[in-house]
Amino acid sequence: MSFDISKYREMFVEEAEELFESADNVLLEAETNGSLTEEEMGQLFRDVHTLKGSGASVELTLFAKFTHSVENLMDKLRNHKIEYLPEMAGALIDALDIMKELLELEVDNELTQELFTEKTASQLIVINAYSEENTVAATPVVEPVAPKTVEVKKIVPKNEENDNFGFFDDDLEILKIKNLMVFLQMMMFLMIQVMMPLDFLMMI
Amino acid sequence: MAKLLIVDDSTMLRDMLNYALTEGGYTDVTEAVDGVDGLAKAKLASYDLIITDVNMPNMDGLTLISELRKVPAYAKKPILVLTTERSDEMKAKGKAAGATGWIVKPFVPDQLLKAVNIVLSR
Numbered sequence: 341m342s343f344d345i346s347k348y349r350e351m352f353v354e355e356a357e358e359l360f361e362s363a364d365n366v367l368l369e370a371e372t373n374g375s376l377t378e379e380e381m382g383q384l385f386r387d388v389h390t391l392k393g394s395g396a397s398v399e400l401t402l403f404a405k406f407t408h409s410v411e412n413l414m415d416k417l418r419n420h421k422i423e424y425l426p427e428m429a430g431a432l433i434d435a436l437d438i439m440k441e442l443l444e445l446e447v448d449n450e451l452t453q454e455l456f457t458e459k460t461a462s463q464l465i466v467i468n469a470y471s472e473e474n475t476v477a478a479t480p481v482v483e484p485v486a487p488k489t490v491e492v493k494k495i496v497p498k499n500e501e502n503d504n505f506g507f508f509d510d511d512l513e514i515l516k517i518k519n520l521m522v523f524l525q526m527m528m529f530l531m532i533q534v535m536m537p538l539d540f541l542m543m544i
Numbered sequence: 545m546a547k548l549l550i551v552d553d554s555t556m557l558r559d560m561l562n563y564a565l566t567e568g569g570y571t572d573v574t575e576a577v578d579g580v581d582g583l584a585k586a587k588l589a590s591y592d593l594i595i596t597d598v599n600m601p602n603m604d605g606l607t608l609i610s611e612l613r614k615v616p617a618y619a620k621k622p623i624l625v626l627t628t629e630r631s632d633e634m635k636a637k638g639k640a641a642g643a644t645g646w647i648v649k650p651f652v653p654d655q656l657l658k659a660v661n662i663v664l665s666r
Contacts, residue, residue, distance in 0.1 A: 341657075343563070351559065355554060355556055390553065396628070503648070504648045507662070507663070508644060508645060509644060
C-alpha cells in the first residue's frame, strides 16, 4: 500500500500557508516587542514542528531537513536551553522565508542539492550558532562563506524500518518479534522456491 | 469491528492515517483535531484503540493520554503515540504518560498496520 503523494502534497501546501502565517505573525510581534512569551514559543514550535513532520510525510526531504534545524532552535527556546535574543526574530523570519522558497521549489521538482546548499548554507550557520548551548549571550558573527555541500539523509532510513514502531509492554514486543520472524520465514521460503529450479537446471 | 480514534491537528496527516487504516480493513475510524477534541470524543464512545500525535494546540498528546488513563474505560485500552523522534527521551515521556507504544512519523502504512494489528490481537 502506498499514498498518492501528489494529492497529499497539495493538501500540505494549503496547510503550510496557514502555519507560515501563524508563525510569521508571532515573529513579527516578537520583533516589535523584543520578547517572546511562553505561549508564543510553544505556538512557534508547534507550527514549525508540523511543517517538518508533514513535509517529511509527503517526501519533501530537503524542505524537512532545513525545517528540522529551525525546529531544533525553537525547541531549545521553548525548553529554555537557550535564551531568547531580540535579534533572533529577524533571523527566524528569514528562515521562514527560506522554508517557503524551498517548499515551492521542491514541490515543483526544481530543488537540486546544489541549489539547496546555496539557499540554506548562510542561514544554517546563523541558526546553528544560536542553537549552540553555552552561547546564550553571544550574537553569532556571520562571515560570508562559500556554500558547503550538505549531506542529505533520508528522514526514514530503510534499515530502521523495524524501529518504526514499538511497545512499552514486553508481551507486545514479543508479538512484534514473532511477527518479524514469520515475515523472515516467508522470505526464506520464497527464496528457496526461486533457487530450486536453478539447482535442477545446474544438475541437468 | 474495532473502533479507532485518531487525534492529530494536521488535516493531511489525519487523512493519511484514515486512508491507511481503512485500506487495512479498519473502517470504523473517528478523527479528532487536538487533545481536547480527542478526550471529548473518547468519552462519548468506546474506542478499542487510540492513536495520537504529541504536539498539538489546546491539549498535547501526552496530556491527553494522562487524562484518558484516569477514565476507567480507558485505563487499559491501547494508546499509540505518533512521534517524529526515535529518541529514548521521547519514548520515556510516552511511557510515563501511559502510552502503550509508539509509531514514528513519517509512518509507513504497512508498519502502522502491523503495530495496530499487534495491539488489537492481544
